[in-house]
Amino acid sequence: MALSQNKNILTPDILAKENIMQLETSVVLAQKGDWKYSKEFGKAANMIGDSIRIKKPVINGVISNDPNWVNNKPYQGHLTLEIDQQFLMPLSFTDADLALRINDFSREFIVDNIDILATQIDKYFYEKVINNSFWCTGQYSVPISPDTIRSANEILSVSHMPKSNVFGILTPKHTRNLATGMQQFFNSSRELSEIYRTNSIGNFAGVEFAESTNSPVHEDGTAWTGSAGGFVISAASPLTSGWAETSTVSVNGFTAGRTLKKGDVFTLSGAAGKVYNYSPLVKGKTAYAQQFVVTSDVDSTTSAATNVTFAPALVVSGDYQNIAAITGTVYMIPHTVSGDSSGQEGLIFHKSAIALASPKLIMPNGLDKDAAMVSGDATGINMRYTRDWDPKTTEFVTRIDVLVGCKVLRPEWICRIR
Secondary structure (H helix, E strand, O other), rough: OOOOOOOOOOOHHHHHHHHHHHHHHOOOOHHHHHHHHHHOOOOOOOOOEEEEEOOOHHHHHHOOOOOOOOOOOOOEEEEEEEEEEEEEEEEEOOOHHHHHHHHHHHHHHHHHHHHHHHHHHHHHHHHHHHOOOOOOOOOOOOOOOOOHHHHHHHHHOOOOOOOOOOOEOOOOOHHHHHHHHHOOOOOHHHHHHHHHOOOOOOOOOOOEEEOOOOOOEEOOHHHOOOOOOOEEEEOOEEEEEOOOOHHHEEEEEOOOOOOEEOEEEEEEEEEEOEEEEEEEOOOOOEEEEOOOEEEEEOOOOOOEEEEEEEEEOOOOOOOOOOOOOOOOHHHHEEEEOOOOEEEEEEEEEEEEEEEOOOOOOOOHHHOOHEEEEEEEEOOOEEEEEEEEEEEOEEEEEEEEEEEEEEEEEEHHHEEEEE
């Protein structure tokens, strides 16, 4: 919503506030993550490469049938949230344009440009989340249905995800598919009518849904269909204690010129069967095969063994155990089926699973009256607005700067929807 009309010349402070309001209206994923970490980056002079350490949740063991107290120290790992993305939006306008009412100025100079900025910010967050989240349901070429959503909830329940602050983001195609699938529900005409009227699913199956076109198209690597005998892991070194974000293992079976891409999802299976998920909370094997996500692109130039890095790490004991066991030779089994390797993805996730941050930027000297720093109300985005006047063109040269960072803190509380 635009600011109230102002008959005075538009100041940097007014324009900065209008820009941040429009930005918060346009972003989707950025509205749903946890922005509390912005405050930890201080108030000024922040830059690309700045980072903070975030502690992982403490997990304790429970002693059964033994009254004696034992010093059962929990292991607590750390994650790094880094500011690694800068967005700059340049604008220019004349002094006559500053005499416009704010609504008119916003329509002409702000709305469309801010929509582009919002799309780029959301796309950046999407890529970060997708490339670091391993639970996945559905296939790109198969329409989603209410059962797809229930399947995602089922997976997330195994990870003991809290039931509150759960959000979902669907692509327009997902929204259409899900609305069609809900027609089979008994006596749901009112809900269906609202979906078609607003083009929004709203709340369904305990998830608050929004729609976004900002999800990037993920394209699985070509190696999944280019390997004759499958990918063989014969030298995996699982952790027996402690914690790590990723594992790097040597994989045989590549075909020269084939690739794996960040965000590719797979399971592991061998002579002993599938590698199953292990719950560190209930201290037991679950009924679900553990899914993994490739976290670094692999471009194979040879058919020799190649290192592949993926998450979660293979942890077979200790406080952060996540797989039941891994023995002998195992194979990487792609989530993707033949002929179905590319598409946009939706998400279901808990708010605290995704850490977002946007530090305040230093204000240049000598621009006190021609600069403004504003913070969003619905998000933690900090935006710097600066402008100068070019005597050659009699135009105001303006730039909007935003720095952001994103870190997946609880990947087990995120499920990708293909």
